Amino acid sequence: MIKNNEHLKREVGVLGLSANIVNIIIGSGIFVLPATIAVLMGSASIIAYLFCGLLMALVMLCFAEAGSKVNNTGGPYTYIETAFGDYAGFIAGCFAVSSNLFADAAVSNALVNIITAAYPALEATYFRLIFLIILFWGLALINILGIKQGIGLVKLNTILKLLPLSILIIVGLPNITLSNLTIDSLPDLNTLGQASLILFFAFQGCETGIIVGGEVVNPKRTIPKAVLVSISTVLVVYVLLQTVGQGILGNDFQNYEAAPLAETAKIVLGSFGFLLLTVGAVISMFGNMTGSILNSPRIVYALSRDNVIPIKFLSKIHKSYTTPYTAILVYVAISFTLTVFGSFKQSVIIATSSMLLLYLGVALSVIKLRQTKTTKAQEFKIPGGLTVPILSILIIFYFLSNLASFEIIGTILIIISLSIIYVVIKFFQNKKTRIN
Numbered sequence: 532m533i534k535n536n537e538h539l540k541r542e543v544g545v546l547g548l549s550a551n552i553v554n555i556i557i558g559s560g561i562f563v564l565p566a567t568i569a570v571l572m573g574s575a576s577i578i579a580y581l582f583c584g585l586l587m588a589l590v591m592l593c594f595a596e597a598g599s600k601v602n603n604t605g606g607p608y609t610y611i612e613t614a615f616g617d618y619a620g621f622i623a624g625c626f627a628v629s630s631n632l633f634a635d636a637a638v639s640n641a642l643v644n645i646i647t648a649a650y651p652a653l654e655a656t657y658f659r660l661i662f663l664i665i666l667f668w669g670l671a672l673i674n675i676l677g678i679k680q681g682i683g684l685v686k687l688n689t690i691l692k693l694l695p696l697s698i699l700i701i702v703g704l705p706n707i708t709l710s711n712l713t714i715d716s717l718p719d720l721n722t723l724g725q726a727s728l729i730l731f732f733a734f735q736g737c738e739t740g741i742i743v744g745g746e747v748v749n750p751k752r753t754i755p756k757a758v759l760v761s762i763s764t765v766l767v768v769y770v771l772l773q774t775v776g777q778g779i780l781g782n783d784f785q786n787y788e789a790a791p792l793a794e795t796a797k798i799v800l801g802s803f804g805f806l807l808l809t810v811g812a813v814i815s816m817f818g819n820m821t822g823s824i825l826n827s828p829r830i831v832y833a834l835s836r837d838n839v840i841p842i843k844f845l846s847k848i849h850k851s852y853t854t855p856y857t858a859i860l861v862y863v864a865i866s867f868t869l870t871v872f873g874s875f876k877q878s879v880i881i882a883t884s885s886m887l888l889l890y891l892g893v894a895l896s897v898i899k900l901r902q903t904k905t906t907k908a909q910e911f912k913i914p915g916g917l918t919v920p921i922l923s924i925l926i927i928f929y930f931l932s933n934l935a936s937f938e939i940i941g942t943i944l945i946i947i948s949l950s951i952i953y954v955v956i957k958f959f960q961n962k963k964t965r966i967n
Contacts, residue, residue: 543747545756550689551822552737552761557692558638558819560733561769562812565776566791569784571726575714576773579726584766586727586930587734589923590890591762592913593897594737598754599911600900607893608830614896614903617839621953622946623892624834628862630885631827634735635820636870637882639666642816649809663870666817670824671863675849675856685825688818693768695811699796699804700771706799707778724933728883731930733769735886736819737762755911828862829855841956884942887930894923 543551568576597610608627612620643662647654673684718726737758747753776784776795787794793812796804832855835845849856897913897920913919931939 541746541748541750543753545753545760547686548747548753548757549760549764550686551826552757553764554685554689554692554818555736555822555826556734556761556765557696557768557815558634558733558736560730561696561772562790562792562808562815563641563788564730564733565773566785566788568726568730568773569777569791570788571722571729572718573715573782573785574712574777575716575718576726576777577712577770578714578718579723579730580766580770580773582723582727583730583734584762584769586731586923586926587737587762588766589919589926590894591737591758592919593890593894593923595755595758595911596897596913597893597900598758599751600904606826606830607889608833610896610900611889611892612837612839614899615892617837617957618950618953619892620837621834621839621956622949623889624830624839625949626885626889627830628827628834630882630889631823631830632862632866632869633885634882635823635827635866637732638816638819638823639663639870642666642813642820645809645812645816660871663867666820667824667863667867667870670821671859673821674825674828674859675852675854677852677854684821685818688814688821692811692815692818695796695807695814696768696772696792699792699799699808700768700775702799702804703775703779703795704771707775708781709778711778711781712774721933724929728930728933731887732883734765735883736822751907751910824859824863824866827866828859831855831862832858838960841960884931884934884938887927888942891924891927891931894920894927 565576568579572579594607594610597614598606601610601613606627608620608624611623643659646662647659772792776791779795779798780787780791784791784795790805790809790812793805793808796808798804800807832846834840835842835858845858845861846855847857848854898917901917934942
């Protein structure tokens with residue numbers, strides 16, 4: 532079961548946690564996906580954003596309530612483990628780690644691709660390998676040195692990634708053509724489901740941003756505030772970006788799937804605009820990686836801390852820097868390997884399906900925690916009874932229904948495999964206990 536994080540420093544406030552969440556969510560997706568969504572939905576693309584935003588708002592309210600009740604490091608894994616026990620925690624932890632690992636592989640591959648596209652001379656395999664080594668192991672070193680250093684880098688990257696997007700919005704809005712935004716016909720549910728499932732990748736990340744719950748100052752208040760501030764910020768930015776892109780380029784917007792926002796900036800700001808958004812995409816992807824390497828290893832730490840995985844050295848805390856350094860090193864090693872041998876599209880599919888299941892577990896954990904834990908005066912509670920968690924569950928099932936059949940079968944097989952591994956682990960743990 533969950534233990535107290537006595538050896539981690541609580542140094543992350545509302546601003547730091549909000550920046551951490553925004554930094555994780557705004558990654559590579561928003562620089563690429565707007566045109567892809569436009570292909571499916573045309574000028575009605577905004578509906579997919581609002582639908583995804585609705586889901587994320589509902590799910591993040593669930594995160595806010597669960598996070599105010601369960602304050603330890605581990606994020607969604609910790610909430611689910613507290614609510615449903617070790618087995619559910621093991622499955623959730625594995626999905627959380629795998630989702631973040633494959634998301635890292637997707638983003639870092641996209642980062643290398645955009646750099647080599649701008650500078651073809653760097654397409655050599657050795658450059659890619661050297662770049663990835665510096666990226667992963669440099670971030671590992673920064674985060675081992677301390678949570679302050681990691682959060683400081685996250686804050687800087689959040690400002691740098693929002694700057695070019697804000698410039699595009701401010702300059703672009705006066706240049707839109709209203710007729711380009713006219714919705715001729717509403718999309719059917721199947722098209723909306725397909726578009727939303729793709730766009731979902733650009734919205735996920737809040738669950739990773741709050742993994743540092745054990746290092747947050749006054750978590751009962753800080754976590755709910757940061758969650759609501761960050762998801763509201765992201766939704767507003769995304770809707771405005773889609774509006775600007777669609778409003779300026781019209782039907783041509785869907786023809787620029789490689790870099791739709793950069794092409795939009797080129798229209799209103801010339802070659803400088805294209806360069807600005809290209810550099811912004813690089814900064815955004817790098818920022819996403821800094822946030823992930825800060826947060827994701829702490830799930831591994833939490834799994835080891837709670838003895839859900841019987842590898843105790845992963846929960847070691849550095850004596851000088853008070854960071855989970857072994858978990859950071861192991862996580863980075865696995866993520867680096869997946870990145871070297873993986874691809875963007877393959878990684879996105881695995882990350883998305885895993886994260887949907889994790890969100891489902893958090894929504895269910897809110898219902899369970901209300902039954903088993905009394906809500907204290909300082910804790911956040913979603914208004915409206917069980918309306919929000921139930922709506923979250925229904926929408927998540929709708930998203931899952933849009934997965935391809937082979938993806939659904941693959942997910943079921945993964946759950947069965949993890950269940951077998953869990954039984955084996957428990958068997959040997961119980962056997963060791965009897966011997967002692």
